[in-house]
Amino acid sequence: MAAPHETVLLHEAVDALVSSPAGLYVDGTFGRGGHSREILGRLNAEGRLFACDKDEEAERDALELATQDGRFSFARGSFAALPALLAERGFGPVDGILLDLGVSSPQLDQAERGFSFQQDGPLDMRMDRSRGESAADWIASACEQEIIDVLRDYGEERFARRIAGAIVKARSEAPLTRTSQLAAIVKEAHPRWEKHKHPATRAFQAIRIRVNRELDDLAQLLSVALSVLGVGGRLVVISFHSLEDRLVKRHLRDMSRGPQLPRNLPIRDVESGAQMRLLGKALRASEDEVAGNPRSRSAIMRCAEKLA
Structure with missing residues (x-):
């Protein structure tokens, strides 16, 4: 039997993401809906949440949630296509985007998905x-x-x-x-x-x-995130291996620096050309979370906010 999915860095990610209860947010990796449900719990009647995912089982859970909560909508697809997915639904600039990268526990634990070397199954590995x-x-x-x-x-x-x-x-x-x-x-x-x-x-x-195409999709999303975020909108990314985290770290660093200027030049962020502001340091799962969910051991979360 597949183990229940435990959402990694659940409260930490949503704390970083939701800046306004009336905002419009994106969960780019719905999975089994842990983050989405927590986000909806932070929103008021005016708040909205849009989610997407490649996985057909995630789609089933998401469509069920959509029938229960009118503030939530979903589309089957990759977060790499986020600008088009939002435009199709008439959504304007968003107040935050959350990505929880990698493969989920249900995907790993179902032998028929072919993700696990610990169980025999068809050699598939496709999320879609x-x-x-x-x-x-x-x-x-x-x-x-x-x-x-x-x-x-x-x-x-x-x-x-x-x-x-x-x-x-x-x-x-x-x-x-x-x-x-x-x-x-x-x-x-x-x-x-x-x-x-x-x-x-x-x-x-x-x-x-x-x-x-996981790294390709991530690179594509990072390249278009600013175009869909409103001013003050936040990007929160949870990675599970060094390749993902390296992409995210470098992108957020570059967006927060802007063009490199001589050191000690007395200028403000708005004058430096920086397009994002880093929100704190990278965060890892607590010892208690790792003890309860060993798969959270490798998780690392990075956050940034779009500047004017």
């Missing part, structure tokens, strides 16, 4: 199973160099070349269609296991990111 190629499709068609690049760039896998070679050899003998097949191949090929970490962890992460 209605479109795109599955992990099995990609592995069957990718050249060895592409597999090396994905394992190295998206999984930060030191032994990418060795593992890619083993995958190519195995697929020449039989199609790779099950998570257990891929996990066994990586486990056998990996010469040095990290303590307390399955040797297939990085490979599964890398292939999942490639299949779902």
